Amino acid sequence: MEKIISIKNLNYTYPDSKKPAINNLTVDIYKNEWLSIVGKNGSGKSTLTKLIDGLIDADSGTIEIDGQEINEKNIWEVRTKIGIVFQNPDHQFVGATVEDDVAFGLENQGMPREQMVKEVDHALELVGMHKFKKRDPQTLSGGQKQRVAIAGVLATRPQIIIMDESTSMLDPEGRRTVLNLIQELRQQQDLTIISITHDISETELSQRIVVLNDGQIVRDDIPRNIYDMGTDLSKYGLEEPFSDELMSTLRNSVELPESYLNEEELMKRLWKLRSNM
Amino acid sequence: MNKLIMGRYLPGDSLIYQLDPRGKFLLTFYFVGIVFFANNVASYVFLMAFVLFAVYLSKINFGFFIKGLRPIFWLILFTVLLQLFFTPSSHPIWHWGFLTLSKESMVIASYIFVRFVLIIFISTLLTLTTTPIEISDSIESILKPLKKVNFPVTQVALMLSIALRFVPLLVDETTKIMDAQRARGVDFGEGGLIKRIKSFVPILIPLFVSSFSIAYDLAIAMESRGYKDGEGRSKYRVLKWSKRDNVTVLVMLAVTIILLFIRSY
Numbered sequence: 001m002e003k004i005i006s007i008k009n010l011n012y013t014y015p016d017s018k019k020p021a022i023n024n025l026t027v028d029i030y031k032n033e034w035l036s037i038v039g040k041n042g043s044g045k046s047t048l049t050k051l052i053d054g055l056i057d058a059d060s061g062t063i064e065i066d067g068q069e070i071n072e073k074n075i076w077e078v079r080t081k082i083g084i085v086f087q088n089p090d091h092q093f094v095g096a097t098v099e100d101d102v103a104f105g106l107e108n109q110g111m112p113r114e115q116m117v118k119e120v121d122h123a124l125e126l127v128g129m130h131k132f133k134k135r136d137p138q139t140l141s142g143g144q145k146q147r148v149a150i151a152g153v154l155a156t157r158p159q160i161i162i163m164d165e166s167t168s169m170l171d172p173e174g175r176r177t178v179l180n181l182i183q184e185l186r187q188q189q190d191l192t193i194i195s196i197t198h199d200i201s202e203t204e205l206s207q208r209i210v211v212l213n214d215g216q217i218v219r220d221d222i223p224r225n226i227y228d229m230g231t232d233l234s235k236y237g238l239e240e241p242f243s244d245e246l247m248s249t250l251r252n253s254v255e256l257p258e259s260y261l262n263e264e265e266l267m268k269r270l271w272k273l274r275s276n277m
Numbered sequence: 278m279n280k281l282i283m284g285r286y287l288p289g290d291s292l293i294y295q296l297d298p299r300g301k302f303l304l305t306f307y308f309v310g311i312v313f314f315a316n317n318v319a320s321y322v323f324l325m326a327f328v329l330f331a332v333y334l335s336k337i338n339f340g341f342f343i344k345g346l347r348p349i350f351w352l353i354l355f356t357v358l359l360q361l362f363f364t365p366s367s368h369p370i371w372h373w374g375f376l377t378l379s380k381e382s383m384v385i386a387s388y389i390f391v392r393f394v395l396i397i398f399i400s401t402l403l404t405l406t407t408t409p410i411e412i413s414d415s416i417e418s419i420l421k422p423l424k425k426v427n428f429p430v431t432q433v434a435l436m437l438s439i440a441l442r443f444v445p446l447l448v449d450e451t452t453k454i455m456d457a458q459r460a461r462g463v464d465f466g467e468g469g470l471i472k473r474i475k476s477f478v479p480i481l482i483p484l485f486v487s488s489f490s491i492a493y494d495l496a497i498a499m500e501s502r503g504y505k506d507g508e509g510r511s512k513y514r515v516l517k518w519s520k521r522d523n524v525t526v527l528v529m530l531a532v533t534i535i536l537l538f539i540r541s542y
Contacts, residue, residue, distance in 0.1 A: 050497070053501050055497055055500060055501060076503065076505065079501065079503055080503060082501075083501075083502075084498075084501045086494065086497070086498055088494060090446055090491075091491050091494035091495055091498065092494065092495065092498035093442065094439060094442070094495070094498075094499060094502075095442070096408070096409070096410040096438060096441065096442050097410075099513070100410075100513060100514060103513035104499075104502055104504075105502040105503055106511075106513070107510045107511050107512060107513055108502060108503035108504050108505070108510055109503060109511075110509045110510055110511045111511055112511060113511060113512065113513065113515060116511065116513050117513075120513070138445050138446070152502065153502070156502070156503070
């Protein structure tokens with residue numbers, strides 16, 4: 001697999017803090033993979049996002065994006081390869097209407113208007129928000145706002161999309177549509193997805209999970225193995241997924257496999273049990 | 278509160294809506310200027326007829342224009358009464374102390390009243406048919422020549438449009454903070470003036486803090502989307518000057534000429 005982001009011995013300490021936010025962190029992220037970074041508040045997740053996008057400068061260590069090491073000269077070029085969707089949809093809208101906001105990134109690149117119109121339409125179609133084009137963002141639901149934010153990011157055709165707690169303020173319905181959309185886009189557009197979250201149930205669609213604690217990677221594994229940690233997850237301030245918790249309770253009375261099952265698998269297993277009776 | 282600042286725009290698509298906002302913006306100011314040339318019954322009737330015609334073309338319910346008068350009702354009343362009783366005259370109809378009422382003062386007071394109505398109606402027409410963002414675009418376009426003297430026109434325009442975009446959000450934020458403070462027992466409607474003003478301090482401080490944090494989030498989001506300094510940006514929204522707008526300018530010119538003919542010298 002081809003590496004798209006390669007981070008080596010990264011260190012960062014906030015100016016007003018003694019404890020490092022990122023502590024000698026090394027990780028490789030591969031093309032087209034969906035990587036989830038989980039950790040409790042203050043574990044360094046969002047700091048890592050900002051470092052990757054060059055929004056803050058590392059104290060030491062290197063970050064390579066698509067074979068290019070980030071430095072002051074190429075930062076704007078590197079940034080066009082990365083799109084970030086932030087947590088609060090209301091705090092990232094610049095435009096007065098949906099289409100204006102999607103166009104913002106393109107305006108920054110100085111794209112001619114005719115091309116922009118096409119790109120905006122295309123991006124809005126990809127996220128299924130085309131009929132809301134003329135609307136004021138204020139009139140949209142949380143999930144719709146995040147879909148518009150994703151369109152704004154997609155319009156500039158990045159290779160990497162970082163979801164910085166982007167679904168944490170959404171209701172379950174909105175969260176599901178956004179996560180499914182991201183999955184679909186990743187496959188269609190050959191995108192690399194980095195999703196950052198403190199809620200482990202949002203990592204189900206990812207292929208790899210990195211657990212961050214005190215600015216260091218404590219686990220780096222496929223989801224099934226992470227979920228199997230069960231109550232050990234609470235050491236890092238994380239809750240085990242609901243289906244896992246349910247399984248460990250059910251094991252006393254029902255025969256269930258030792259390894260992790262997601263909600264759907266567990267459901268299948270459970271209704272089969274009932275039909276055997 | 279939202280209604281007060283932003284809720285003036287009324288979605289629609291009549292002729293007035295389709296006019297170029299730059300034209301509308303400038304012509305509104307121009308009209309407010311020429312209103313002061315009117316000085317007899319005929320000229321005021323003529324201008325009123327023109328404004329009512331424009332209102333008719335907008336296809337907006339007349340009630341909205343009357344509502345536009347409401348916020349400055351007291352100012353109008355005060356000015357009209359002042360003109361009515363304090364205009365000096367040699368043939369007063371009625372006289373009491375320093376108050377005099379005469380035929381001239383009644384005429385002048387009614388002129389002032391009509392002048393107010395004209396100005397309010399025409400500017401209400403502008404704000405009802407033009408979105409705040411169109412107005413900010415027009416301002417940018419009108420200020421463009423200032424670029425030559427290094428005035429940061431595009432940055433100011435972006436600032437203006439972001440400010441407009443965040444007004445509803447800050448209104449929401451204010452409501453939230455007020456509710457939170459009410460839940461803690463703050464009473465906003467009680468007490469004398471000083472007490473009421475004081476009770477707003479616990480709203481302003483959290484509002485100040487949260488607007489800073491919103492600004493910080495937004496700055497990070499803008500930078501991550503490649504916003505540098507406004508140089509080398511292209512524009513998605515374009516304003517189109519069409520035939521209609523030429524016609525509107527010509528109509529306004531005709532109005533000016535007719536007005537100059539029928540006013541008395």
